[in-house]
Amino acid sequence: xxxxxxxxxxxxxxxxxxxxxxxxxxxxxxxxxxxxxxxxxxxxxxxxxxxxxxxxxxxxxxxxxxxxxxxxxxxxxxxxxxxxxxxxxxxxxxxxxxxxxxxxxxxxxxxxxxxxxxxxxxxxxxxxxxxxxxxxxxxxxxxxxxxxxxxxxxxxxxxxxxxxxxxxxxxxxxxxxxxxxxxxxxxxxxxxxxxxxxxxxxxxxxxxxxxxxxxxxxxxxxxxxxxxxxxxxxxxxxxxxxxxxxxxxxxxxxxxxxxxxxxxxxxxxxxxxxxxxxxxxxxxxxxxxxxxxxxxxxxxxxxxxxxxxxxxxxxxxxxxxxxxxxxxxxxxxxxxxxxxxxxxxxxxxxxxxxxxxxxxxxxxxxxxxxxxxxxxxxxxxxxxxxxxxxxxxxxxxxxxxxxxxxxxxxxxxxxxxxxxxxxxxxxxxxxxxx
Amino acid sequence: xxxxxxxxxxxxxxxxxxxxxxxxxxxxxxxxxxxxxxxxxxxxxxxxxxxxxxxxxxxxxxxxxxxxxxxxxxxxxxxxxxxxxxxxxxxxxxxxxxxxxxxxxxxxxxxxxxxxxxxxxxxxxxxxxxxxxxxxxxxxxxxxxxxxxxxxxxxxxxxxxxxxxxxxxxxxxxxxxxxxxxxxxxxxxxxxxxxxxxxxxxxxxxxxxxxxxxxxxxxxxxxxxxxxxxxxxxxxxxxxxxxxxxxxxxxxxxxxxxxxxxxxxxxxxxxxxxxxxxxxxxxxxxxxxxxxxxxxxxxxxxxxxxxxxxxxxxxxxxxxxxxxxxxxxxxxxxxxxxxxxxxxxxxxxxxxxxxxxxxxxxxxxxxxxxxxxxxxxxxxxxxxxxxxxxxxxxxxxxxxxxxxxxxxxxxxxxxxxxxxxxxxxxxxxxxxxx
Numbered sequence: 001x002x003x004x005x006x007x008x009x010x011x012x013x014x015x016x017x018x019x020x021x022x023x024x025x026x027x028x029x030x031x032x033x034x035x036x037x038x039x040x041x042x043x044x045x046x047x048x049x050x051x052x053x054x055x056x057x058x059x060x061x062x063x064x065x066x067x068x069x070x071x072x073x074x075x076x077x078x079x080x081x082x083x084x085x086x087x088x089x090x091x092x093x094x095x096x097x098x099x100x101x102x103x104x105x106x107x108x109x110x111x112x113x114x115x116x117x118x119x120x121x122x123x124x125x126x127x128x129x130x131x132x133x134x135x136x137x138x139x140x141x142x143x144x145x146x147x148x149x150x151x152x153x154x155x156x157x158x159x160x161x162x163x164x165x166x167x168x169x170x171x172x173x174x175x176x177x178x179x180x181x182x183x184x185x186x187x188x189x190x191x192x193x194x195x196x197x198x199x200x201x202x203x204x205x206x207x208x209x210x211x212x213x214x215x216x217x218x219x220x221x222x223x224x225x226x227x228x229x230x231x232x233x234x235x236x237x238x239x240x241x242x243x244x245x246x247x248x249x250x251x252x253x254x255x256x257x258x259x260x261x262x263x264x265x266x267x268x269x270x271x272x273x274x275x276x277x278x279x280x281x282x283x284x285x286x287x288x289x290x291x292x293x294x295x296x297x298x299x300x301x302x303x304x305x306x307x308x309x310x311x312x313x314x315x316x317x318x319x320x321x322x323x324x325x326x327x328x329x330x331x332x333x334x335x336x337x338x339x340x341x342x343x344x345x346x347x348x349x350x351x352x353x354x355x356x357x358x359x360x361x362x363x364x365x366x367x368x369x370x371x372x373x374x375x376x377x378x379x380x381x382x383x384x385x386x387x388x389x390x391x392x393x394x395x396x397x398x399x400x401x402x403x404x405x406x407x408x409x410x411x412x413x414x415x416x417x418x419x420x421x422x423x424x425x426x427x428x429x430x431x432x433x434x
Numbered sequence: 435x436x437x438x439x440x441x442x443x444x445x446x447x448x449x450x451x452x453x454x455x456x457x458x459x460x461x462x463x464x465x466x467x468x469x470x471x472x473x474x475x476x477x478x479x480x481x482x483x484x485x486x487x488x489x490x491x492x493x494x495x496x497x498x499x500x501x502x503x504x505x506x507x508x509x510x511x512x513x514x515x516x517x518x519x520x521x522x523x524x525x526x527x528x529x530x531x532x533x534x535x536x537x538x539x540x541x542x543x544x545x546x547x548x549x550x551x552x553x554x555x556x557x558x559x560x561x562x563x564x565x566x567x568x569x570x571x572x573x574x575x576x577x578x579x580x581x582x583x584x585x586x587x588x589x590x591x592x593x594x595x596x597x598x599x600x601x602x603x604x605x606x607x608x609x610x611x612x613x614x615x616x617x618x619x620x621x622x623x624x625x626x627x628x629x630x631x632x633x634x635x636x637x638x639x640x641x642x643x644x645x646x647x648x649x650x651x652x653x654x655x656x657x658x659x660x661x662x663x664x665x666x667x668x669x670x671x672x673x674x675x676x677x678x679x680x681x682x683x684x685x686x687x688x689x690x691x692x693x694x695x696x697x698x699x700x701x702x703x704x705x706x707x708x709x710x711x712x713x714x715x716x717x718x719x720x721x722x723x724x725x726x727x728x729x730x731x732x733x734x735x736x737x738x739x740x741x742x743x744x745x746x747x748x749x750x751x752x753x754x755x756x757x758x759x760x761x762x763x764x765x766x767x768x769x770x771x772x773x774x775x776x777x778x779x780x781x782x783x784x785x786x787x788x789x790x791x792x793x794x795x796x797x798x799x800x801x802x803x804x805x806x807x808x809x810x811x812x813x814x815x816x817x818x819x820x821x822x823x824x825x826x827x828x829x830x831x832x833x834x835x836x837x838x839x840x841x842x843x844x845x846x847x848x849x850x851x852x853x854x855x856x857x858x859x860x861x862x863x864x865x866x867x868x
Contacts, residue, residue, distance in 0.1 A: 036808050117830060121819060130841050131811065209662070213841050228643070229666055234842040255864035262866035373859050374470050377565065385555060385862025394867070395858070396551060407564050407647050407855035408668040409843035421841035424829070425807050428819025430689035432696035433828070 052180035129155030238402030241271035241357035486614035563589030672836030675705035675791035682797035
């Protein structure tokens with residue numbers, strides 16, 4: 001079995017840093033072939049990758065079975081095993097996501113700004129690929145394909161570092177993708193993995209400034225914190241979401257209840273799910289009993305302050321809230337609930353505990369809505385709708401790389417455009433500066 | 435002398451990290467007052483700062499005299515002493531720059547994108563201040579005022595770390611600005627310095643992630659490299675410019691000569707000045723003799739390859755070029771010159787040695803121009819004009835924070851908009867996600 005992966009990682013296994021820098025350098029070289037490729041070329045490649053992946057289903061599943069076996073032997077939790085597991089249906093779904101990418105517009109070449117200057121210089125700012133995108137993620141083989149597809153569509157090479165738990169699956173997937181690229185006349189080095197060099201390889205990737213243009217960590221808070229601390233390559237931080245919903249005194253009660261339940265329970269393990277409910281004291285009597293009953297019926301455990309707990313039905317699952325609850329992104333059927341004195345107290349609570357992801361208000365008071373929008377500092381501020389709408393697909397941005405909670409480069413849902421940069425192109429006729 | 439600076443840095447001088455985090459926290463708190471301020475409020479403040487600075491000219495010059503005396507005692511070079519020195523005229527010019535900022539449009543509040551989604555949600559992406567901007571720079575007191583003005587105009591608080599060489603000047607300038615802000619009813623903590631905590635204070639500033647939103651280093655390559663390596667706060671790297679000019683075989687010779695001289699000699703110590711000339715071999719005989727003579731007449735020392743040196747006039751100041759020359763940003767009356775086989779070789783040279791700032795071509799061949807524009811990866815690619823045009827003022831962007839050579843967030847000249855981020859604002863009518 002001589003594959004593009006093995007061909008491209010020959011004798012340097014002993015020094016992870018040298019090896020990973022060589023990988024990044026080859027990625028950089030390969031990225032040049034793609035930077036000026038037409039959309040037609042890229043879309044054809046994406047479809048070919050999808051076909052190749054489906055055709056290799058048996059090989060991929062065999063490798064995945066090894067990962068699962070190792071995971072079970074290491075006592076991996078059923079939840080993680082499920083995220084790691086591939087089936088023919090899941091492979092087909094992953095391939096379909098590549099075909100959907102092919103159907104999206106190409107961000108590259110878009111003219112962002114342009115003008116003719118008073119001196120006659122013609123100026124335009126054009127969207128171009130970053131070059132090499134690094135992706136560090138955990139035990140989900142679908143992210144391998146997803147990341148490769150997003151990078152290719154936006155004209156970039158990608159260097160992947162998946163979790164060791166999915167190492168066998170990822171190795172085969174990267175081989176299949178790289179071989180399919182070569183079959184399309186594109187460099188196989190456009191999709192490479194540094195998993196072979198373990199944790200030192202990941203660190204080398206974080207330090208490959210100048211060769212890797214941006215690093216996107218996808219995973220838990222620990223992974224993201226490590227990358228932010230270690231990396232000299234610019235990082236786009238994706239999202240911890242400690243999201244709040246504030247129910248104002250003037251809120252429409254039916255709207256508030258529907259938005260509360262949807263925000264908390266429509267899907268619990270995601271970053272735009274609700275984690276804390278704040279209720280105006282004047283709305284507490286009318287709203288809390290029915291809200292707490294409905295949350296209980298939906299299986300939600302309420303971590304409430306004193307006032308909240310006084311409104312809870314006798315049979316409700318409740319625990320007293322502490323500061324830990326205000327700070328926690330549960331990602332489970334748990335909700336912190338607090339009664340506040342009003343809009344100022346709600347904004348103050350959000351400022352103290354928000355992770356800057358999504359903050360929502362339910363109100364019929366225009367001034368309250370406008371103050372909340374102006375004074376709350378978050379990637380998304382939502383009036384009278386569910387927190388679950390903060391999402392690239394919901395916002396109509398097409399494929400989503402993640403949801404950025406940092407302020408540089410990208411904030412909120414990131415689409416393909418966020419994997420590009422710009423270039424100023426200036427045309428003159430012998431212009432010199434006076 | 436009780437000043438806002440002293441009031442705000444009381445008893446914690448013994449632990450730089452604690453002290454600097456307290457500074458950053460106060461900056462964050464102060465930034466909230468400015469985030470929702472109107473343009474009228476900010477512009478009035480900028481004009482008041484300008485007036486206060488001019489009124490304090492004597493105090494500022496007295497402090498500056500101390501810096502100059504210390505500099506001379508430490509053997510500072512005449513060039514650096516000149517950059518450090520303030521005069522009544524220079525103080526007036528610095529104040530005028532603040533008044534010019536007041537005349538610029540406010541980037542905050544601009545709606546970048548907006549639409550009504552199929553489900554009726556109203557979506558808009560609005561420009562908002564970052565919050566707290568950190569600035570680390572060297573011995574130029576004018577940058578202190580400049581940075582404060584840019585931050586205020588874009589709605590941000592600023593935390594400054596100037597060089598120790600300008601410590602006395604900066605201390606007084608920050609006092610004057612902070613006091614003037616207080617007189618305008620704004621928090622003095624909007625402009626603070628961490629110079630009092632020396633290098634450990636600078637490191638603490640680089641690590642103040644979560645309190646400081648972006649760090650902009652301005653200065654030499656060493657300073658920038660240190661900040662990039664140390665910082666966990668997101669950094670915008672500003673520019674080393676190893677800029678190239680390629681004279682194609684088809685170039686208009688008069689245009690090429692004018693662009694060459696302007697790019698190299700119009701101002702030498704700046705990042706958009708030319709550092710390497712590449713000449714197509716078929717243009718060498720016709721172009722090089724006159725070009726080298728003109729460069730010599732302008733006082734430029736040519737570091738040439740063999741072919742170039744064969745074309746040099748006998749009395750010309752020339753030295754043989756090595757790889758060190760291709761890599762060097764001279765910032766002086768020196769120029770590396772190389773004869774290349776054609777467009778491919780020129781692009782290859784640029785790829786190898788470019789710092790991604792500004793790359794220019796002189797050509798009458800449309801295909802050559804289009805390939806150069808498409809294949810050269812730089813913040814600015816220029817056809818038939820001087821490299822000196824890569825500049826915020828020249829591009830019509832108004833005030834310039836610096837020229838970014840990184841690809842994330844900002845690339846090329848950075849205006850006020852680059853000190854802002856965006857916020858998604860979503861309005862619904864009880865919308866929940868199906």
